[in-house]
Amino acid sequence: MSKEYNHRDIEKKWQETWDKNNAYATGNKGAEKRYVLDMFPYPSGQGLHVGHPKGYIATDIYSRFLRIKGYDVLHPMGWDSFGLPAENYAIKTKIHPKETIRKAKIQYKDQIKSLSLSYDWDREITTSDPEYYRWTQWLFLELYKNGLAYKKEAKVNWCESCKTVLANEQVVDNACDRCKGEVIQKSQEQWFFKITEFADDLIKDLKELDWPESTKINQENWIGKSEGAELTFKVKDSNDVIKVFTTRPDTLFGATYMVLAPEHELIEKLKPSIRNWSFVEKYVKKAISKTELERLSDGKDKTGMVLDGVMAINPANNEEIPIFVADYVLSGYGTGAIMAVPAHDDRDREFAEKYDLPIIEVNDGEKLVSSGEFDGVAIEEAKKSITEKVGGIMKTTYRLRDWSVGRQRYWGAPIPIIYCDKCGEVPVPVSDLPVTLPDDVDFVPTGESPLKDSKTFHSVKCPKCDSDAERESDTLDTFVCSSWYFFRFTDPTNFEEFASKKAINDWMPVDMYVGGAEHTVLHLMYSRFITKALKRFGYIDFKEPFDTLRHQGMIIAEDGRKMSKSFNNIVNPDDVIDTYGSDTMRLYEMFMGPFKDSISWSTSNILGVRRFIEKVWRLQDYVTDSSSKELEILLHQTIKKTEEDIKTFKFNTAISSFMVFANKVEEEKKISKDDLKSFLKILSPFAPHITEEMWFALGETTSISKSDWPKYSEDKLSSGKVVIAIQINGKAREEIEINEDENQDSVIEKVKETDSMKKRLEGREIKKVIYVKGKIINIVLGS
RNA sequence: GCCGCGGUGGCGGAAUUGGUAGACGCGCACGACUCAAAAUCGUGUUCCUUACGGAGUGAGAGUUCGAUUCUCUCCCGCGGCACCA
Numbered sequence: 001m002s003k004e005y006n007h008r009d010i011e012k013k014w015q016e017t018w019d020k021n022n023a024y025a026t027g028n029k030g031a032e033k034r035y036v037l038d039m040f041p042y043p044s045g046q047g048l049h050v051g052h053p054k055g056y057i058a059t060d061i062y063s064r065f066l067r068i069k070g071y072d073v074l075h076p077m078g079w080d081s082f083g084l085p086a087e088n089y090a091i092k093t094k095i096h097p098k099e100t101i102r103k104a105k106i107q108y109k110d111q112i113k114s115l116s117l118s119y120d121w122d123r124e125i126t127t128s129d130p131e132y133y134r135w136t137q138w139l140f141l142e143l144y145k146n147g148l149a150y151k152k153e154a155k156v157n158w159c160e161s162c163k164t165v166l167a168n169e170q171v172v173d174n175a176c177d178r179c180k181g182e183v184i185q186k187s188q189e190q191w192f193f194k195i196t197e198f199a200d201d202l203i204k205d206l207k208e209l210d211w212p213e214s215t216k217i218n219q220e221n222w223i224g225k226s227e228g229a230e231l232t233f234k235v236k237d238s239n240d241v242i243k244v245f246t247t248r249p250d251t252l253f254g255a256t257y258m259v260l261a262p263e264h265e266l267i268e269k270l271k272p273s274i275r276n277w278s279f280v281e282k283y284v285k286k287a288i289s290k291t292e293l294e295r296l297s298d299g300k301d302k303t304g305m306v307l308d309g310v311m312a313i314n315p316a317n318n319e320e321i322p323i324f325v326a327d328y329v330l331s332g333y334g335t336g337a338i339m340a341v342p343a344h345d346d347r348d349r350e351f352a353e354k355y356d357l358p359i360i361e362v363n364d365g366e367k368l369v370s371s372g373e374f375d376g377v378a379i380e381e382a383k384k385s386i387t388e389k390v391g392g393i394m395k396t397t398y399r400l401r402d403w404s405v406g407r408q409r410y411w412g413a414p415i416p417i418i419y420c421d422k423c424g425e426v427p428v429p430v431s432d433l434p435v436t437l438p439d440d441v442d443f444v445p446t447g448e449s450p451l452k453d454s455k456t457f458h459s460v461k462c463p464k465c466d467s468d469a470e471r472e473s474d475t476l477d478t479f480v481c482s483s484w485y486f487f488r489f490t491d492p493t494n495f496e497e498f499a500s501k502k503a504i505n506d507w508m509p510v511d512m513y514v515g516g517a518e519h520t521v522l523h524l525m526y527s528r529f530i531t532k533a534l535k536r537f538g539y540i541d542f543k544e545p546f547d548t549l550r551h552q553g554m555i556i557a558e559d560g561r562k563m564s565k566s567f568n569n570i571v572n573p574d575d576v577i578d579t580y581g582s583d584t585m586r587l588y589e590m591f592m593g594p595f596k597d598s599i600s601w602s603t604s605n606i607l608g609v610r611r612f613i614e615k616v617w618r619l620q621d622y623v624t625d626s627s628s629k630e631l632e633i634l635l636h637q638t639i640k641k642t643e644e645d646i647k648t649f650k651f652n653t654a655i656s657s658f659m660v661f662a663n664k665v666e667e668e669k670k671i672s673k674d675d676l677k678s679f680l681k682i683l684s685p686f687a688p689h690i691t692e693e694m695w696f697a698l699g700e701t702t703s704i705s706k707s708d709w710p711k712y713s714e715d716k717l718s719s720g721k722v723v724i725a726i727q728i729n730g731k732a733r734e735e736i737e738i739n740e741d742e743n744q745d746s747v748i749e750k751v752k753e754t755d756s757m758k759k760r761l762e763g764r765e766i767k768k769v770i771y772v773k774g775k776i777i778n779i780v781l782g783s
Numbered sequence: 784g785c786c787g788c789g790g791u792g793g794c795g796g797a798a799u800u801g802g803u804a805g806a807c808g809c810g811c812a813c814g815a816c817u818c819a820a821a822a823u824c825g826u827g828u829u830c831c832u833u834a835c836g837g838a839g840u841g842a843g844a845g846u847u848c849g850a851u852u853c854u855c856u857c858c859c860g861c862g863g864c865a866c867c868a
Contacts, residue, residue, distance in 0.1 A: 214787050218863055221786065226867075246868060259868090302866080333867045340868085346784090347866055399867055520863075591808075593796055597789095598861090605795065608808045611823095653797070656807035663807090666824090725803035730849040732803045770848055776802050780848050 005617040007581030011689045015116055023705065024118040028072035035074045035507045036063045037486055037546075039515030039523070042080045043104035045089065048111045049563050050571045050589070050601060051555035055514045057586050058552060058595055058649065060117045062512060064685035065646045067118075069709045074507050075118060076489040078125035079105055082133075083478040084162065087411035090443045097411045101128060111573055115582050116688050123492045127481040133413035134434030135488065135498040136481050139530070141416055141427050142537055148194040149405075151425070155332075156404060158186040164408050165190065191406035191415060191474065195529045199223050199398040201543070202528055211549040212596070215520050222521045224399025229383070231392040233258060233339065236311040236320060238273070240266060245334030245397050248344065250382035252316040252390065253371040254362035255339035256352065258323045259304065262287035263331035267307070275309035280325060287327040302328045302351045314339075315390035317372060326351065334397050403526065405477045410441055410450040412475030420462035420469040429463050435471070449473035483526040486510055486545060487534075501539070510546045517551040517596075524549070550649050553598040555589070560600060571601050583687035584610045590651035590686065609655075613690060615662045616683065619676060620694060622665055627672045633719055634664055635675050636712040642682045643709070651686070658683055673698060678710040726751055727778040728760055736777075744771040751777060 018024070036059050041052065063075040079101070086097035105126070112119070125132055143149035156165045161181035165188065176183055195202075203223050206216045228247035235242065242258060260267055262284045267274075274280055283305040304326030311320040328347055329338050342352035342359040352359050360370060368374045368382050377385065387394060406415065414435045416428035428435055438457040441450040451457050451473040462469040484498070491503035515523075524546070531545040556562060557569035564570065576585045588609040593599045627635070638661045645654035661679060665671045671679075677698060684691040684704045695704040718740060724747075726734040734756050738747055748769060751757050765782035772778075 212788095214862080217787055221864060224864090224867065228868080244868080248868080328866045328868095330867065338868050345868065347868075350866095397867080399864095517862080591795090597796095599795065602795070602809075605809050612808085614823095652795095653807080656797075659807055723803090727803080727849070730802095730847090735803075768848060770802090772802050772849095776849085778802080778848055 005614050005690075007583065007613075007689070008578075010693045011116075011577075011582050014689045014692050015113065018116070018703075019113075021703075022122075023703065024075070024120050025122065026072065026074050026076075026120045028067075028070075031070055031072040033074065033506055034063075034066050034071045034512070035486075035490075035510045036066070036512045037075075037489070037510045037514070038077065039513070039519065040078045040080050040482070040485060041108065042083060042085065043101055043108050044085055045100060045104050046565070047104075047107050048573055049555075050573050050576060050585075051563060053112070053115055053117070053573060054555060054589050054595075055516070055552040056112065056117050057115065057589050058550070058651065059512065059514050060115075060586075061590065061651065061685040062646060062649075063118055064688065064705065065643075065709075068681065068685065068705060068707065074123075074489065075120060076123040076125075076492075077112065077117075077119040077121070078123075078485060078489065079108075079127065080478065080482050080485070081105070081126050081128040082412045082475075082481055084164075084409070084411070087409060087443060088162075090411070094443075096439070098128070101126075114574070114577050115586060118688075123489055125485065125488055125492050127413075127478070127485065128411070130434045130436050131495075132488065133481065136413045136476060136484070137416040137428070137433050137435060138430060138498060139484055140413075140476065140480070141430060141433075143193060143533060144417075144427055146533070146537060148197065148533055149191060150194065151189055151191050153187060154190050154192070154404070155185050155187050156190055157183045158188075159183055165404060165406060190404050192402040193405050193480075193529070195403045195526075196398060196400055198529055198532050199225070199400050200396075201532055202400075202525065205528075205532075205544055209544060209549070210547060212517075212551055215517065215524070215549065215551070218520045219525055222400065222525070225396060226398075227394070227396050229387040229392045230335065230395045231315065231339065231387065231390060233312045233315060235266075235270070235323075236313055238270075238310075240269060242266060242312055242323070242337050243335045244337050244339045245395060246339060248341065248383070249387045249392060250368065250374075250379050251341040251344050251362050252314065252339065252386050253368075253374070254341040254343045254360045255314050255316075255321065256342060256358045256360060257321050257340045258312050259326045259329045259338050259340055259351075260307075260323065261329040261331035261336040262325055262327050264325070264336045266337075267325055270307060270310050273310045274307050276306070280305050280307060284325060287325075290327065302326060302347070302354060304328075304351060304355065306355070316386065322357070324351075324355075332401065333399065403477075403529070405480055406474035407477055408449045408473075409475055410437070410443055412478060413437075413481060414451065414457075415472045415474050415476055417472040418460055418462060418469045419472065420465060420467060422467055423462055423464045423469075426462055426464050426469070432463070437475075449475065451475070479522060479526050482523055483530040484534075486513075486527070498539075504540055508540070509542055509544060511548060513546040513549045514552060516554075551596055553594070553596050555592070556598055556600040558601050558603065563601075576606070580606060580610050581613070581689070583690050584613050587613065587655060587686055591655045593652055595649045595651060612659055612662065613687065615666060616658075616687075616690060617694070619662060619665050619671060619679075620697060622669050622671050623673050623676055623698075624670045625672060627670065627675045628668055629719065631664055631668060631671060632675065633716060634661055635678060636716040639678065639682055639710050639712040640717065646685070655686065658686075680704060681707055681710050722774050724774065725776045726754070726757060727776055729780055730778060732776075733757075733760065740774050744769065744777075747771055747777055748779075751779070 038056050038059050063073045066073045081101045086100045089100055090097050127133060140149060158165055159176040159181055161179050162176055175181065203220055203225055206220060226247050228245055229249040230243055230245050231249060233242045267284060271277055304324045307323045307325060310323055312323050314321050340348040342348040342357060343361040362368055362371050363379055368377050374382050374386060414437060416433060416435045418426045418428060420426050438454040440456055441454045443450060458471055460469050460471050487499045487504060490507040491499035494500055527545050532543055534540050535543050559569050561567050561569060588606045591609055638657050641657045642654045680691040680695055681704060692704050720740050721737055722740045723735050723737050725732045726736055734754060736750060736754060738750060766779055767782050768780040770778040
């Protein structure tokens with residue numbers, strides 16, 4: 001009898017051994033390469049809860065599987081350490097973010113190591129290290145040099161409580177994504193990245209990616225391509241024109257009024273002609289000062305004000321139509337003005353009904369009507385011909401806006417720009433990078449970056465003319481840091497380049513990328529944009545960073561709520577590992593259900609997995625000279641299934657097949673040494689400690705991870721005999737064992753000889769027989 | 784409102800180029816072991832029915848020899864977007 005299973009001793013022993021042997025180093029010379037990546041975490045002071053490592057366990061199993069199959073696997077981990085939480089914590093406690101992050105990293109690393117996640121720690125990177133953000137700054141300069149980073153006065157989302165600008169993606173339900181505080185609109189000079197330049201590619205290239213369909217669709221919706229036309233309306237008795245974007249140029253004859261967004265420049269220009277100017281001005285002021293929140297609470301009740309005294313000319317029929325200003329038209333989309341077709345647009349209809357404007361139907365659902373010479377023309381065709389007739393152009397518009405990257409905050413990578421009175425905006429020379437974050441700052445936000453107050457930071461000499469100048473004091477959005485980190489992992493200590501071309505070509509693109517679905521439009525789209533930009537600049541030869549993407553589902557607390565400190569329902573992985581062991585925890589998180597699903601933690605279910613681990617341990621007692629024929633077949637089936645399931649991230653069913661196998665051995669109480677070794681090999685990516693222990697106990701002297709993946713043979717997947725169902729009129733009635741390759745006639749004979757079937761068939765006409773080889777035989781009887 | 788995903792036992796879930804629904808695990812019941820309990824092992828466990836049999840994958844229809852799987856209509860839940868012209 002083997003000694004009792006003690007996970008604490010076993011796991012500690014092997015973790016120390018592996019650590020000492022640097023067991024997870026990258027570099028299997030000559031082997032095919034694979035890059036398996038997790039979305040790297042923000043090291044928060046809270047430590048991990050059991051939900052965090054779910055994705056890491058999956059990529060670990062995947063990496064271990066690839067290694068044992070003989071691949072050279074790059075599987076790195078790092079820290080996305082810039083950002084608001086550490087800074088907010090510093091404001092509260094005066095503890096420097098550097099210190100907060102340093103401590104959190106240690107805690108995270110310990111927890112990760114206690115799960116034996118096989119990261120190559122030699123490649124660890126931290127985005128708040130000057131050696132890292134020097135290349136983030138370099139990236140900024142590359143974008144700047146190539147016209148993809150620019151500064152402009154813009155209305156930005158401003159969080160009152162965080163005192164900072166937020167990207168559109170960080171505004172959720174008109175509230176700050178982080179503090180849930182109110183977000184208002186504010187005009188300010190801002191740095192932007194020109195992501196819109198890649199809008200079309202960002203949609204087109206999605207097609208080639210092996211990503212969850214919903215993620216692709218969400219991203220496509222976010223980019224929001226719409227195809228239509230830009231049409232020009234003249235303003236009566238004036239040289240001014242109003243350009244509009246519409247997806248329905250075919251409805252032009254039904255355009256009975258126009259609407260300008262409150263911000264539209266033409267309003268001010270038309271002032272002399274507007275008879276009710278004081279009302280218009282009042283409306284515009286009010287609309288512009290409205291926060292998004294207020295606009296939302298006003299609901300769909302549309303408001304507006306007619307520009308009394310000015311009229312536009314509908315270019316289709318030269319009718320004079322009134323012009324309104326209304327805040328249901330957005331300044332940031334299209335041209336900030338629309339032609340309103342109340343008969344065929346719900347919003348225009350609502351507005352027209354409220355202000356008693358004419359509603360003219362111009363199609364019957366298929367063909368145009370009341371459209372002059374275009375009557376009877378099909379809608380799709382009319383789009384083009386009407387646009388042509390009025391001298392418009394077909395145009396594509398996107399919902400996507402440029403990425404606002406400046407933050408009036410301390411804890412981020414400084415933007416490497418210097419302002420000189422003589423030379424203007426001067427980029428910091430690459431040789432002067434990194435522009436390091438100073439320590440002599442007060443963290444309390446004032447609306448301007450704390451970097452302004454730093455004596456060591458703010459004042460510099462102009463790199464061009466050497467006169468007194470000032471540094472840009474904004475820092476970069478942390479999403480900039482995380483939009484290129486996967487390149488750095490390929491060459492993390494390179495002092496000359498962000499990563500060498502060779503290292504990038506060796507490893508990129510990432511073969512398997514795993515992380516939460518909450519990054520659908522933020523991180524993933526930014527990373528794709530940066531990759532496309534780097535390709536344009538000639539640094540890389542591919543256009544997409546992540547070939548395959550999988551999302552992990554959340555782990556919900558046992559009470560059905562989200563795990564949260566405030567609910568006091570957090571399960572700490574340290575406790576789970578101590579009580580049940582790391583192998584059990586790894587296996588349990590994968591066994592809970594489909595990887596992508598959100599599932600509740602269950603203390604009794606984890607016990608079931610622990611029982612399985614103990615059962616595996618007992619298999620040592622059943623080793624004899626040979627396995628039964630049946631067990632051998634089951635082993636080959638299990639090897640095949642495990643391989644398929646790991647590749648498709650169906651870890652839960654792989655584990656259930658391990659359970660079936662262990663149950664079978666326990667039932668038969670015998671297994672050959674070789675067969676047990678094969679079983680340990682396929683289990684080892686999931687449960688590395690117990691399998692290593694048993695492997696050595698069977699007399700092996702080098703790690704199971706350095707062994708090879710067992711091969712199954714096709715002819716051992718089946719015994720040749722198979723049990724099929726006999727159906728009568730489609731209902732399963734009986735089972736029968738036959739030879740796998742038996743023909744239909746022979747099977748029918750056997751069915752007829754079966755006792756229970758004799759009764760059923762007696763005196764009835766067999767109308768039809770359907771035999772599906774090795775599965776069922778269905779006998780259709782006359783009534 | 785629009786787009787996407789999902790709905791299977793007491794519970795987590797398995798099974799889709801249409802082919803025995805409920806694998807595996809939890810829970811529960813009974814049994815073995817034990818003075819006893821725990822642990823472990825064994826047996827059973829979709830529902831109704833003593834049985835024969837019948838019903839059954841959110842509801843309803845359809846296609847088919849056969850539907851959890853395909854089609855249509857509807858209901859419910861989740862995620863994303865949301866006055867985007």
